[in-house]
Amino acid sequence: MNFSSYLPTNIIAGRGCVRARAEAFKPLGSHALIVTGKSSAACGALSDVCAALEANGQMYTVFDRVAPNPTLACVREGIALLKAAGADFVIGLGGGSPMDAAKAIALLSVEERADEAVFAGGYGQSALPMAHIPTTAGTGSEVTPYAILTDDFSRTKTSISSPALFPKVAFLDGSYTDILPPHITKNTAMDAFSHAAESILKNSSSPASEMFARESLRILFPLMRSIDAPSKEERDALLWASCLAGMAIAHTGTTVVHGMGYFLTYDYGIPHGRANGLLLGETLRLCEEEHVPALDLICSACGADTEEIKAMLSRLLGERERIPRGVLEGYAARAEHNKNVGKCKFGTSKDDILRIFVRSLG
């Protein structure tokens, strides 16, 4: 039993919590850069944040130009706006893309790096203080020390990791997810489910990380079997389960499944959560073939066997994308260099990775 558990984010949950708990923004600074996409206004989150900051007498500048799978150019644009406005803290508001962009802005505005050094690691302990407010139930980024950006150097998405990237505060208001269309609800739920399952399949999993992952799966699995029209209570539960899965990967990171999925997102524009969902079922099948004991933890948390989990994912996925074998072989060769190869409880040889790719998408 050797492990660490560090989750310093103050989590505030409940419908209406941003306005009701506005005082939680106060210690963060005097002027916020609100980093968001175009859709955060529609769900009411942006107006709640602005009202909360105004009630506190805090200034803010809105940067709402974050597109899905944010690029370094987008981050640079945000940093320029932050500096021009004199903002001293950052609010990430949206799905994973705005939250990850917000984290990169908060970090790279303090620790300047040339583009080619951004993914080189070795970050210090400093970033601007952050509050994060998810508007989808999937990424868990509001409680992790990671920011995932489009990496045009490696033609994939790559993570930046630093304890400085833990948000100070996360607000979980399920009402922001009420308006999500079914495909986004499904894709983001598959992202959360994959985080929890992958965390259990990582060599670095621990009694702490497994508690968060099992609790997330316990909540997610039955909800995902009947996800077509979630009630408000189910929306709240999905958001909490997504946060729990974030806490799980905050301990362990993800597996090669995420690394494999990033290729699909970069090259084919397959949404991130869907990319994970496409690959996870066959990863679990590989675990079964290899008699990986940790698979039992996943199944018992879900109250289901591997086939039932695969069937749940297949139902959410609908018709699968098909990708030529030659392309998949290229991905498998590149995935062999993924930083999580050899750090998973299932085989991650080039052959293993190709097998998952071909069974999933071939």
Place this chain on the structure above:
Amino acid sequence: MNFSSYLPTNIIAGRGCVRARAEAFKPLGSHALIVTGKSSAACGALSDVCAALEANGQMYTVFDRVAPNPTLACVREGIALLKAAGADFVIGLGGGSPMDAAKAIALLSVEERADEAVFAGGYGQSALPMAHIPTTAGTGSEVTPYAILTDDFSRTKTSISSPALFPKVAFLDGSYTDILPPHITKNTAMDAFSHAAESILKNSSSPASEMFARESLRILFPLMRSIDAPSKEERDALLWASCLAGMAIAHTGTTVVHGMGYFLTYDYGIPHGRANGLLLGETLRLCEEEHVPALDLICSACGADTEEIKAMLSRLLGERERIPRGVLEGYAARAEHNKNVGKCKFGTSKDDILRIFVRSLG
């Protein structure tokens, strides 16, 4: 679903972790006051801490005069030593008593208060940084924002609460508990079990607090049924379960059970964990009589019914103390003013409290 979850302590677990992860002390300051009792030397914890600090080039002063159920006088003595030594951070090392004394020293050395104002609440956000190292598996103080001190004004034990009391780091090394005699292992396990069960029975329980509490009970119950000679792995699990129960009450606080038990400790010297164990079984019986739904959560986490839980506690307790009814009536009258009356999922009228007292100790 309205709740908060804030657990900022960095938890480092594993046998040998204090020396192996010595660098975690570095950011805390340049000179440590090590607050401990007489027994921390015997288990090897004190020499590990000293070696870690020496490896870091950090100075330290040892204050090893904390007796069980620490008094304000003891805290004042520690503060005087801290100031004379010029210490700028505090290490709490031992069972609940040294850890709670360490917290009070870290807080009251920054925020000066007259004795009569110590329990008046309203503390600010500042205390000296702390690392905590439990040498028993019971209190969970290493991850809570509470310090419990002997309160001679009210002739009981009373808690101080402030977010500033969260330790920065907690080291969990099960080897320090290997030498504990059976009665301390049992009493402290009952303390942890009571924390987890009481947290679930608090009105303020939430999806977050309940996860920690259920996980703690899931680990504790089978271990407590066969606790006579724990293996090293079982010692490690007890310590982790105690920490989990601490995380549960860090969210919710305890119930009137703790308030009732403090009288027994103050007047009869009954060890704190044992006092909780004496009262918890009949509290669960009251919950059953009142059809409190949360009791199901406790039972399902244990995989046992109320009778089996009561039997487990009775076996650990052995022969019960008996206290005259007149004394118990006096306690029930005083407990009626406990701050947790009306904040529990079971009845906490004077009659309810007297019923628990009389059934447990009459």
